[in-house]
Amino acid sequence: EEEVFRTKVLLMGASGSGKTSMRSLIFSNNPASLTSRLGATIDVEQNHVRFLGDLILNLWDCGGQDSFMDSYLSHQRSTIFQHVGVMIYVFEVESRDMAKDLVYYKDCLDALKKYSPEANVFLLVHKMDLVTGNKTAALEKKERDLQYESGDMDVTVFGTSIYDESLYKAWSRIVHTLIPNAAVLTRHLTTFAEACSATEVILFERTTFLVIATSTQTPQSADVHQLSTTRYERTSELIKALKHSASRVREEFHALEMELPEYTAVLDEMTKNTYVLIIVHDPVIETAALKINIRLARRKFE
Ligand code: GTP
Numbered sequence: 001e002e003e004v005f006r007t008k009v010l011l012m013g014a015s016g017s018g019k020t021s022m023r024s025l026i027f028s029n030n031p032a033s034l035t036s037r038l039g040a041t042i043d044v045e046q047n048h049v050r051f052l053g054d055l056i057l058n059l060w061d062c063g064g065q066d067s068f069m070d071s072y073l074s075h076q077r078s079t080i081f082q083h084v085g086v087m088i089y090v091f092e093v094e095s096r097d098m099a100k101d102l103v104y105y106k107d108c109l110d111a112l113k114k115y116s117p118e119a120n121v122f123l124l125v126h127k128m129d130l131v132t133g134n135k136t137a138a139l140e141k142k143e144r145d146l147q148y149e150s151g152d153m154d155v156t157v158f159g160t161s162i163y164d165e166s167l168y169k170a171w172s173r174i175v176h177t178l179i180p181n182a183a184v185l186t187r188h189l190t191t192f193a194e195a196c197s198a199t200e201v202i203l204f205e206r207t208t209f210l211v212i213a214t215s216t217q218t219p220q221s222a223d224v225h226q227l228s229t230t231r232y233e234r235t236s237e238l239i240k241a242l243k244h245s246a247s248r249v250r251e252e253f254h255a256l257e258m259e260l261p262e263y264t265a266v267l268d269e270m271t272k273n274t275y276v277l278i279i280v281h282d283p284v285i286e287t288a289a290l291k292i293n294i295r296l297a298r299r300k301f302e
Contacts (some may be wrong), residue, residue: 005180008058008083012108013090014101015040015064018126018162022090023047023061025162026171026208043068044080051205052212052273053302055179073107081108081115086174090124093131093142093159102149109153121155122174129161165233172211172232182213188300189215193278196293197285199263202232202277203270203301209240212274235277239267257287266290271301 011019020041027049041063049057062072062080072080089108095101112119125142128135139159146157158170176182185203193201193215201215211232239256256267263281268291270276278290 004054004056005178006056006058007085007178008060010080010084010087011059011061011090012087013064013124013126014092014095014097014104015066017064017090017092017095019061019064019090020045021162022124022126022160022167022171023059025167026210027059040065044072049208050273051175051208052179053271057175057178069104073104073111077111078115081111084112084116084119085178086120086122087112088122088124088174090126091142091146092127093125093138094127106149109150113153120177121150121153122170123150123155123157124160124170125157126160128159128166129163135159165230165237168210168233168237169230171208175205175210176212179212185213185301186216188297189213192293192297192300195297196278196290197280197282198278198290199281200279202235202279204239204275204277206269206273206275209275239275259287264290266294268294270294270298274301 011023013019027047041061043063045061045063047059047061049059051057060080062068087108089105091098091101091105109121112121123146125139125146128139131138142159143157147155156173158166158173160167160170179185189201189203192198198215203212203214204210205212214232255269256265258265263279264283264285264287265277265279266287267275267277276294278294280290
C-alpha cells in the first residue's frame with residue numbers, strides 16, 4: 001500500500017482579494033475572464049485535489065468577509081488553524097484598507113504559530129496588473145512591509161496576477177515545497193535529460209500543468225540557448241490553452257511533437273499524474289528516440 005501525504009492548505013485574505021479566482025484558474029482550468037462572475041465565498045469552501053498520485057491537497061478557501069474572519073479567529077480558531085501545512089495569504093497590491101488587512105493577517109499568524117507551528121507561510125501580493133507605475137518598486141516596498149509585519153515568522157512573498165504567468169510561478173513554487181520526494185525527482189530528471197542529450201526536461205502535473213520539477217541544467221546550455229526565465233509558466237499556459245481547445249472539439253489531448261529548425265520538443269505522458277516536456281537543441285536526436293526514452297523511464301517516475 002503506497003503512502004499518501006495529505007496537506008491542509010489555508011487560502012486566506014480579505015474579501016475580493018482574488019482567492020477564489022486563483023483557485024478556479026489553477027485547479028478548475030477556468031479562463032481569467034470568467035472569474036468576475038464568481039460570488040463571494042460563504043464561510044469555508046473545502047476541496048480535495050489529488051496532486052500527483054500520492055499527494056492530496058486539502059484546500060480550504062476561507063471567505064474573507066469580516067464576519068467570517070472574526071469567526072475563524074474566535075470560536076473556529078482551533079478548527080481552522082490546526083494541522084495546517086501551508087497558509088497562503090492574499091493581499092491586494094492596492095488594497096483599500098491595508099491597516100485592517102494587517103490586523104487580520106497578524107491575528108492569523110498568531111493562531112498559526114500556536115496551532116501549527118511547523119506550517120509554511122506564503123504571501124501573495126495580488127492583482128499586480130493594476131499597478132500603473134513601477135511594478136518592481138511597488139512589489140519591493142510591499143514585500144519589505146510584509147516581512148516587517150510578519151516579525152520572526154519566515155514568509156515567502158510573490159507578486160501575482162491572474163492575467164500573466166506570475167500566478168503559475170507562485171503556485172508551482174508553493175506546490176514544489178509540498179512534494180515529499182522533490183529532490184529525488186529533480187535528480188531523476190537530470191539523469192533523464194542527460195540520457196536524451198536534452199537541453200532541459202520539465203515535469204508538469206497532469207490536471208493543473210503546474211511545474212513539479214525540472215532538470216538542473218548546465219550553465220552552458222542556458223547561455224548558448226538564451227532560455228527565458230518565464231519559459232515554464234508560459235509553457236503551462238500554452239498547453240492549458242491547447243487542452244482547453246481540444247476539449248471544446250471533444251478531443252482529448254495526449255501528446256505533442258514539434259521539430260523546429262532551432263530545436264525539437266516532445267511532450268508526452270510520463271506517469272498517470274504527470275507530463276514530461278523534453279527540449280533538445282541537438283539536430284541529430286530524433287523525436288522517435290525521445291519517445292522511446294520516455295517509455296523506458298516511466299517506471300522510475302511512478
Ligand atoms: P471572498 O470570496 O469574498 O473572500 O473573495 P475572493 O478573495 O475569493 O475574491 P474573488 O476571487 O471572488 O475575486 C474578486 C474579484 O477580483 C473578481 O472580480 C476577480 O475577477 C478579480 N481578480 C482576481 N484576481 C485578479 C487579478 O490578478 N487582477 C485583477 N485586476 N483582478 C483580479
